[in-house]
Amino acid sequence: MILSSCFWEVEIIACVVCLLLLIPIYHRFTSRHVVLDPEGRAVLITGCDSGFGNMLAHRLLKMGFTVFATCLYPEGEGAQSLINGYPSDRVKVVRLDVSSDKEMDNVKQYVLNNLPEKGLWGVVNNAGISTWGLSEWMSIDQYKKLVDVNLLGTIRTTLAFTPLVRKSQGRMVFLSSISAIMSLGNGIYSLTKAGIEKFCDSLRLEMKRFGVKCRVTSGNVMSQVLRVDSQHCGSQQ
Numbered sequence: 001m002i003l004s005s006c007f008w009e010v011e012i013i014a015c016v017v018c019l020l021l022l023i024p025i026y027h028r029f030t031s032r033h034v035v036l037d038p039e040g041r042a043v044l045i046t047g048c049d050s051g052f053g054n055m056l057a058h059r060l061l062k063m064g065f066t067v068f069a070t071c072l073y074p075e076g077e078g079a080q081s082l083i084n085g086y087p088s089d090r091v092k093v094v095r096l097d098v099s100s101d102k103e104m105d106n107v108k109q110y111v112l113n114n115l116p117e118k119g120l121w122g123v124v125n126n127a128g129i130s131t132w133g134l135s136e137w138m139s140i141d142q143y144k145k146l147v148d149v150n151l152l153g154t155i156r157t158t159l160a161f162t163p164l165v166r167k168s169q170g171r172m173v174f175l176s177s178i179s180a181i182m183s184l185g186n187g188i189y190s191l192t193k194a195g196i197e198k199f200c201d202s203l204r205l206e207m208k209r210f211g212v213k214c215r216v217t218s219g220n221v222m223s224q225v226l227r228v229d230s231q232h233c234g235s236q237q
Contacts, residue, residue, distance in 0.1 A: 038064040040118040041168070044111065046070045046098055046157055047127030049078040052175070056124060061086045066116045070096035070107060070127070098127045098153030099145075108160045120164035122171040125154045125196070130189045143188055150192035155199060162207070169211035174200045176218040193218075 043060050047053040048069035057069045061082070067090065071079040074095045082091050092114055096107045111120065128150045131142065158172060165172060179186065180193035197216050204214035 038121075040066070040116045041121035041170075042066040042068060042111075042116050042119065043122040043124065044068040044070065044120060044157075044161060045124040045126055046096060046153075047072075048082065048093070049073055049076055053124070053126040054078040054081070056126070057082055057091070058085070061091055065121070066090045066092070068092045068094065068107075068111055068114075070094055070098075072097060072127075096127075098157055099148040101156065104156050104160050111161070111164070115164070119168040120161060120170065121168050122173065123157065123161045123165055124173045124175070125157055126175045127153060127157075128175070128192075130186060132186050134185075135187050138188065146188050146192055150189070151195045151199075154196050158199075158203065162203075162212075166207065166210045166212050170213075172200075172203065172207070172212065172214045174214070174216045176216045178218055180218065 038060075043065050045053050045057050045060075045067065048057045049071045053069075057067050058081075061067050067082075069079070069082050069091060071093055072095070073079060074093055079093045083093050085091075092110070094107055094110055095103065097103050129146060131138065131146065154174065162172070174196050176197050177189070177193045178184075179190040180197050183190040200214050200216045207214055
């Protein structure tokens with residue numbers, strides 16, 4: 001029953017993000033009578049090893065998008081399910097630790113070298129880690145790690161790919177959490193999610209004049225974000 005409930009939660013959140021990505025399609029259809037075809041358009045998703053990121057990648061691939069699915073473990077089960085399930089010209093699985101400037105630069109170059117004809121339509125900032133416990137139990141290094149992955153990792157990804165999304169007048173989606181407005185005993189996680197929402201608020205104003213939409217969505221999803229790692233305080237999704 002618990003697994004079934006988690007599955008449906010992931011399905012619901014995946015549907016929400018699909019809607020966020022496709023609202024511009026509806027808008028263009030109703031205002032200009034033009035339907036945007038996903039064929040030849042790409043979406044980059046961070047944190048596709050499992051959970052929401054992995055399911056969203058599957059959904060967008062089935063819809064006809066090209067997907068750049070970044071994973072912390074490209075040899076893992078989640079990444080392999082994407083590699084083995086779709087044509088190699090439409091699914092691009094690439095390793096990315098969002099806290100690494102070098103890896104971000106490598107992925108940016110990879111995307112530039114492999115963009116489909118109509119460019120990068122969307123970016124979904126999904127990768128994140130978490131930990132639990134009283135604030136004073138955690139070291140400053142643990143605080144730094146969560147900020148570097150959750151908040152700065154999101155900013156790194158956004159800065160790297162905003163020019164491409166701006167060119168296609170696409171969409172930036174940010175995964176947040178109810179913890180952004182109501183802490184559930186993991187204050188540092190709440191801090192990073194609140195920071196993501198405020199970053200998105202600012203970016204939304206900046207990108208409006210370019211026709212780029214910036215949206216935040218949140219929800220409780222059973223994924224790697226809930227698994228505590230002794231070295232990294234958690235695992236990127």
